[in-house]
Amino acid sequence: MKKLMVNKMTEEQDFLKAHLNEEINLELANSLKAGSRMLVDSDGLAFIYILENDTAFYYVTFEQSTWPYLKKLLVTNKSLILDLGNEKSIELTSMFEELTFLTENIDGNSNYGEVMEKAVKEVFN
Known part of the structure; x- marks a missing residue:
């Protein structure tokens, strides 16, 4: 498992774009x-989207600073494209459904921790 950090997001005409803090080599x-599918990192206050290939999983981490764009994704239902560098990108499929499920599930659920629940409410409610 390798962590990939999203450090910036932008809004384009028809989609949202996430940019990584490092360029991925072209072969990878x-x-x-x-x-x-997505996970939640309650300790790191982050949502994680899973990428995969034949040998490993890669966790694309959306820290709290990117959440306003994730909220826009839920409001507009636009696609989310991940810029991998080297003029290569990938659509993060099922992002709307996964994020909707997670944000609704976190609300009022102490399993995610009080800090995570409060942070999600502030942005997504």
């Missing part, structure tokens, strides 16, 4: 597939 970028 070409092998990655959208995992269509």
Whole structure:
């Protein structure tokens, strides 16, 4: 498992774009597939999208600073594209459904911790 950090997000005409803090080498970028599922890192106050290839999983981490763009994704239902560098990008499929489920599940759920629950409420409610 390798962590990939999103350090910036932008809004384009028809989609949102997430930018990583490091460029992925082209061979790896070409092998990655959208995992269509997400996790929550309550301690790190982050949402994690899973990418995969034949040998490993890669965790794309959306820290709290990116959440206003994730909220826009829920409001507009636009696609989210991850810029991998080297002029390569990948659509993060099922992002809307996964994020909707997680934000609704976190609300009022002490399993995620009080700090995570409060942070999610501030942005997504």
